[in-house]
Amino acid sequence: MGSLNLPLTAGNTRVKETRKLSRRSERSERRLFLADGPKAVEGALEVPGCVVEVFATLAATEQYAALAATAPQWTLVDDRALASLSDSVTPAGVVALCRFLDRPVEHVADAARLLAICADVRDPGNAGTVIRCADATGADGVVLAGSSVDAYNPKTVRASVGSLFHLPLAIEPDPVAAVRAAQAAGLQVLAADGTGEIELDPTAELLAAPTAWLFGNEAWGLPAELAELADHRVRIPIYGRAESLNLSTAAAVCLYASAGAQRRQ
Incomplete structure (x- = not known):
C-alpha cells in the first residue's frame, strides 16, 4: 500500500x-x-x-x-x-x-467448454450483464466481436459487477474470425436466433457438447451470413405473449441450459 x-x-x-x-x-x-x-x-x-x-x-x-x-x-x-x-x-x-485484460480469441477459445460470443452488441449494460451471466454459469470466457461496445466502457465494467475480472475476455473485430476460432478449438457454435430451426431444450444431448453460444445485436439480431456459419440455430420458446426476450436474458437462458447439460454428463 x-x-x-x-x-x-x-x-x-x-x-x-x-x-x-x-x-x-x-x-x-x-x-x-x-x-x-x-x-x-x-x-x-x-x-x-x-x-x-x-x-x-x-x-x-x-x-x-x-x-x-x-x-x-x-x-x-x-x-x-x-x-x-x-x-x-x-x-x-x-x-x-x-x-487491459483481453487476450487473443484463440487463447480464450482453447480448451473452453462453454463460451459466449457477442456480435455487434452495442449496449454497455447488456455486454456487462452477459459477462456477469457467463461468470455465473461457469463459462470459460466471453468474446466481444465486431462493432460491440468497448469492454472497458465504465458502464460495461459496472454492469459486470466484478465478473469482468473473473473469466477470460477476447476482443475480436471480425465476428467471422471469432466463430472460426471457436470451431477450430473444437466447440460447436449455437446461434441464438428467434427463427432458429431447433428449439432450446435443456435436456437435449446437443447442449452437453463443448459449446460457443453466438448472440447478436439487440435490435436486429444476427446477420444471416453470420448465423449460417453456426453449427445450429437455436430459438428460445416463447410460451406467453411477449414478442421476444432481451439480449442479456436470452444469453442467461442459453448459457444456463448448456451449463446444466454439461454438468449432468
Whole structure:
C-alpha cells in the first residue's frame, strides 16, 4: 500500500490524466481503464498485475481497509477528485486504474467448454450483464466481436459487477474470425436466433457438447451470413405473449441450459 499523504484534488495533474480515460480512444491508446466501486476494485486486485493504482477518499479508505492493504498503490483523493473519476451518480469512493485484460480469441477459445460470443452488441449494460451471466454459469470466457461496445466502457465494467475480472475476455473485430476460432478449438457454435430451426431444450444431448453460444445485436439480431456459419440455430420458446426476450436474458437462458447439460454428463 502506498503512503497516505494529503488528498489529491480534482485539479491535480495525475487525476486529470486519469480522468481522460473516460474516452475510448484514450483507453485504447494507453491500454488502461477505470474500475469503479468496491466490487470492481476487489475483482481487479485479485488479478495479478492488473491494478496500477487505486484512488480513494478518506472515508472509503477506512471502510475498505482490506482492499487498501492489498493494493500496489493506494492514493487519497478528495470527494470532488473521486467524483471526477467515477461515472456513478453516487460514487462509492474507490476507483482502480487497471491494465487491459483481453487476450487473443484463440487463447480464450482453447480448451473452453462453454463460451459466449457477442456480435455487434452495442449496449454497455447488456455486454456487462452477459459477462456477469457467463461468470455465473461457469463459462470459460466471453468474446466481444465486431462493432460491440468497448469492454472497458465504465458502464460495461459496472454492469459486470466484478465478473469482468473473473473469466477470460477476447476482443475480436471480425465476428467471422471469432466463430472460426471457436470451431477450430473444437466447440460447436449455437446461434441464438428467434427463427432458429431447433428449439432450446435443456435436456437435449446437443447442449452437453463443448459449446460457443453466438448472440447478436439487440435490435436486429444476427446477420444471416453470420448465423449460417453456426453449427445450429437455436430459438428460445416463447410460451406467453411477449414478442421476444432481451439480449442479456436470452444469453442467461442459453448459457444456463448448456451449463446444466454439461454438468449432468
